[in-house]
Amino acid sequence: MTTGFNRRRFLASTGAVAGGLAFLGPRRLMAQEGGTLRFALSTFPPTFDAWTSGGTAAGTIKLMIHRGLVSYGPDGMLRGELAESWEVDDEGAWVFRLRDATWHDGSPVTAEDVAWTVAEVQKPDSAAYMQGQLARITSVETPDEKTVRMITAEPLAVLPGWFAHYHMPILKKGEAPDTKIGSGPFMLDRIDRGVSISLKAYDGYYKEGLPKLAGIEATVYADENLRVAALEAGDVDLVEYVPWQAMAQIDENENLRLDAVDGPFMYLTFNGSRAPFDNPLVRRAVAHAIKREDIVQAAFFGRGGALEHLPIAEQSEFFNPDLANSWNYDPEKAMALLAEAGYPDGFDCVMLATAQYGMHQSTAEVCQAYLSMVGINATLDLPEWATRVKKGNEGQFDLAVMGTTADNNDPDGLGNVLDGSLPANFSRSYGLETPEISELFAKGRATFDNAERKAIYKQLEEVAIETTPIAGLAWRSQGYGMKASVSGFSNMPGQLTFYSGITLEETLLG
The missing domain is CATH 3.90.76.10 (Dipeptide-binding Protein; Domain 1)
Known part of the structure; x- marks a missing residue:
C-alpha cells in the first residue's frame, strides 16, 4: 500500500x-x-x-x-x-x-x-x-x-x-x-417532551473558557410564522429555519440579524423497490418534467436557484459546467421517456412530503402540478415531520420531496443521498441499488490525488444523470435569525449549514 x-x-x-x-x-x-x-x-x-x-x-x-x-x-x-x-x-x-x-x-x-x-x-x-x-x-x-x-x-x-x-x-x-x-459543552437538564429541552453548561468541557453561555432553553415553535413573531417580540434570542418570506423583514430590522447561506438543496427520492420508479427511464422523465424556477419562487421567494444536476455548487472545484443543465425542463422529453418505459398514458402515484415545513409542502405542490402535465397524477401525503421520517425510512411512498445537504463540501459527502449500497434512510431513494455509483464512490474514497478524484466524480455525475437515483430540484438559502446582541453563533458555509449548532459553544448574549 x-x-x-x-x-x-x-x-x-x-x-x-x-x-x-x-x-x-x-x-x-x-x-x-x-x-x-x-x-x-x-x-x-x-x-x-x-x-x-x-x-x-x-x-x-x-x-x-x-x-x-x-x-x-x-x-x-x-x-x-x-x-x-x-x-x-x-x-x-x-x-x-x-x-x-x-x-x-x-x-x-x-x-x-x-x-x-x-x-x-x-x-x-x-x-x-x-x-x-x-x-x-x-x-x-x-x-x-x-x-x-x-x-x-x-x-x-x-x-x-x-x-x-x-x-x-x-x-x-x-x-x-x-x-x-x-x-x-452542554449537559441535558430536563425534557418537556414535545415542548422544550433545557441544557446547562458543562464545567468540565475540554475547551478552556467554553461554553460562554450558562445554558440553553430550546423551545419548539413548529409554526414558522410564530417562530419569527417570537424573535421579533423578544421571546427568543435565536431561531432556526427562518422562513424565506420573512428573511427580508429580519434583515431590515436593526434589532435583529439574519445569517443565511446557500447550500441546502431540495430533491426528489424514489421508491426503487417497485414499479414504476424501479425504471430509470421513469425517474429521468420526472427530472425533465418539472420547471424548477417555479419552485424557487413558490417555496423560497426567489432565495435560491434551479438545480438541474447533482448538487455540486458552481463554486466547487468539482463542478462540471457541461453537465449543469442535464435535467433541464423538457416536458416533451419527459413524455417520450414515459412512453419508452411503457407508460404512454402516465400513471397514479403517492408523493410523500410534510406540511410541517412550508418549503417542503410548496415544493411538493409545484412538482405535483408539473407532473400532472405529463400524465403523472401524484396524490400528496403530508404528515408531520416525525411521521414523514418514518415513512421515508420504511419505503411507504412512491416518490418523495426531500431537503438536506451533503455530509460535507467534498463530493464524497453526496453519498448520503446517492449511494444505494448504504442502509435504508429517508434521505435516500428506497430500495434502489446503484452499483456503478457505489463503485465510483469507493474509487474516489481510495484516491488521494485531486486530479484523479475530479475525473472519478465527473464520471459518477454522468452515471447519476443517466440513472437518476435522485432528481435535483432547487438550491435554497438557509437562514438563522437572532437578536443583534447575540455574538459568536455562525451559520456554517455551504453544505455545512446544518452543523451550525457546533458554534453554540462560542455563542454569547450581549
Whole structure:
C-alpha cells in the first residue's frame, strides 16, 4: 500500500495533519455570565439516538451534548475535537491521538470508548446513519488510552470527515445510543417532551473558557410564522429555519440579524423497490418534467436557484459546467421517456412530503402540478415531520420531496443521498441499488490525488444523470435569525449549514 507524498499532500491540503487546537491550556473556571440562550427549534427531535438521522433540530441538540473525534470550524475546515491530531501512518492506517477530555459524569474519554463506538455503529442492526461507511473499517487498535489506530481494507482518503459528522459522535463505552451523557459543552437538564429541552453548561468541557453561555432553553415553535413573531417580540434570542418570506423583514430590522447561506438543496427520492420508479427511464422523465424556477419562487421567494444536476455548487472545484443543465425542463422529453418505459398514458402515484415545513409542502405542490402535465397524477401525503421520517425510512411512498445537504463540501459527502449500497434512510431513494455509483464512490474514497478524484466524480455525475437515483430540484438559502446582541453563533458555509449548532459553544448574549 502506497503511503507517500500524494497522501501527505492530500492531508496537508485538507488541514488534517495539523489537527491541534489553540485552546488547550490550564483549566480555569468557566465564564458562566453569558446567561441562558432561548433557542426556537422548528420541531421536537424525533429521536435522541446519537447515531441516527432525525433532522436538523435533532442534530443541533446532538451538537450541544456530544462531540466527535473531529468537526468543522466556521471556515469549513476540519478541526480537532476529541482528537488533537490525526494522520495516516506508514502502513496506511489512520491514527487519531486523543486529548484530555471527560464525559459529563467526570470519567475520562479513552481510546476504548472510540473503539467501542466504532464497533457498535458497524453492527448491521445499529440503524446508525454512518453504518455503511464505518463498515469499511476492518479493525480498530488501541495501543494506549490516548491512541486509536483504524485499519481499512483499502486506502480511505475521506475517513476523518466521517468522524466529523454530527451523526457520528463518540459515546462512552456501554452507553445506549440514546444516552444523554456526552462530552460536549452542554449537559441535558430536563425534557418537556414535545415542548422544550433545557441544557446547562458543562464545567468540565475540554475547551478552556467554553461554553460562554450558562445554558440553553430550546423551545419548539413548529409554526414558522410564530417562530419569527417570537424573535421579533423578544421571546427568543435565536431561531432556526427562518422562513424565506420573512428573511427580508429580519434583515431590515436593526434589532435583529439574519445569517443565511446557500447550500441546502431540495430533491426528489424514489421508491426503487417497485414499479414504476424501479425504471430509470421513469425517474429521468420526472427530472425533465418539472420547471424548477417555479419552485424557487413558490417555496423560497426567489432565495435560491434551479438545480438541474447533482448538487455540486458552481463554486466547487468539482463542478462540471457541461453537465449543469442535464435535467433541464423538457416536458416533451419527459413524455417520450414515459412512453419508452411503457407508460404512454402516465400513471397514479403517492408523493410523500410534510406540511410541517412550508418549503417542503410548496415544493411538493409545484412538482405535483408539473407532473400532472405529463400524465403523472401524484396524490400528496403530508404528515408531520416525525411521521414523514418514518415513512421515508420504511419505503411507504412512491416518490418523495426531500431537503438536506451533503455530509460535507467534498463530493464524497453526496453519498448520503446517492449511494444505494448504504442502509435504508429517508434521505435516500428506497430500495434502489446503484452499483456503478457505489463503485465510483469507493474509487474516489481510495484516491488521494485531486486530479484523479475530479475525473472519478465527473464520471459518477454522468452515471447519476443517466440513472437518476435522485432528481435535483432547487438550491435554497438557509437562514438563522437572532437578536443583534447575540455574538459568536455562525451559520456554517455551504453544505455545512446544518452543523451550525457546533458554534453554540462560542455563542454569547450581549
